Amino acid sequence: MVFYTNGMSPTVLxxxxxxxxxxxxxxxxxxxxxxxxxxxxxxxxxxxxxxAAYSGxxxxxxxKIQKLVEEHKSEIVKAWQKHFKA
Numbered sequence: 001m002v003f004y005t006n007g008m009s010p011t012v013l014x015x016x017x018x019x020x021x022x023x024x025x026x027x028x029x030x031x032x033x034x035x036x037x038x039x040x041x042x043x044x045x046x047x048x049x050x051x052a053a054y055s056g057x058x059x060x061x062x063x064k065i066q067k068l069v070e071e072h073k074s075e076i077v078k079a080w081q082k083h084f085k086a
């Protein structure tokens with residue numbers, strides 16, 4: 001389920017303190033941003049799930065977030081396609 005906070009950055013998932021979202025018109029490659037009170041990260045979804053950038057998060061947190069991205073990949077991709085009309 002996609003929850004829109006505004007037209008520019010729809011929230012795809014909210015799991016615990018982690019908010020998974022997109023920035024509209026950022027770039028074409030499928031990816032997701034994740035923010036928490038401790039920091040933020042960006043993960044590429046395709047061609048493979050990979051960490052693109054981060055700040056303020058520990059390796060443990062990044063590993064946990066990556067596992068969540070892997071578990072919810074299909075939801076993220078569907079939300080991306082719906083949001084960007086792909």
